[in-house]
Amino acid sequence: MRKFLDVVLVKAGRTKIRYRAGLLGDDGTRIGVRAPWAAPDVRDFGFVRFEPGDVFIEHYWRDRWYAVKEVRTGDGELKGWYCDITRPAVLRETDGPAELVVEDLDLDLWVSADGTDVRRLDEDEFADSGLARRDPEAARQALAALDELERIAKEGGLAELLG
Incomplete structure (x- = not known):
């Protein structure tokens, strides 16, 4: 199994x-990865800051229209979850690392x-x-994926979804 x-x-x-x-794992449907904050500087949303040293545990699905990223500080403190609405993920083999x-x-x-803070973002975009x-x-x-994730989050089920 590949490592990266x-x-x-x-x-x-x-x-x-x-x-x-x-x-971290690939069960054929869900792929889990761990990565440091990929930008060189701080991104301040007002309600959370992503900054160098933060760690993202990311979950992607081949059959769902979203990705869920658990965001932690470098010393492990949970900041929250950033969820992207996406097309289902595709894993491509290449001559180099898989993509x-x-x-x-x-x-x-x-x-x-x-x-306690569940907020929809970028609906205008x-x-x-x-x-x-x-x-x-x-x-x-x-839109259905965003509604589903919001419902899961408000019911306190994100940890179960990722477990």
Whole structure:
């Protein structure tokens, strides 16, 4: 079994970011990886900060329209979960490291460590993306995935989903 792969996040047909991640597991449906915060600087959302030293335990599915990323500080303190609405993940074998390719569909969900702050993000970007016009079925799947994750989070079920 491989130890590392490259996560390739694609947005609007272009690679948004690529980073190396340690493979935690692949059961044929869900792929788990561990990676440090991939940007060189701090990203402050106002309700959470991602910064160098943070660690992301990321869960991708081949049959679901989302990815869930558990975010921890470098010393292990849970910050929360950042959920990306995506097309189902595709694992591609290459001559180099395998690539886990994920297409970002602009919608996101944040869930704080204590579960009291569940917020939908980037709905304006999603509307502006034109996905509903270009690919109505994908837009429907994306919105359904966001609703499903929000429901799971509000019911306190994210840990169970990832367990």
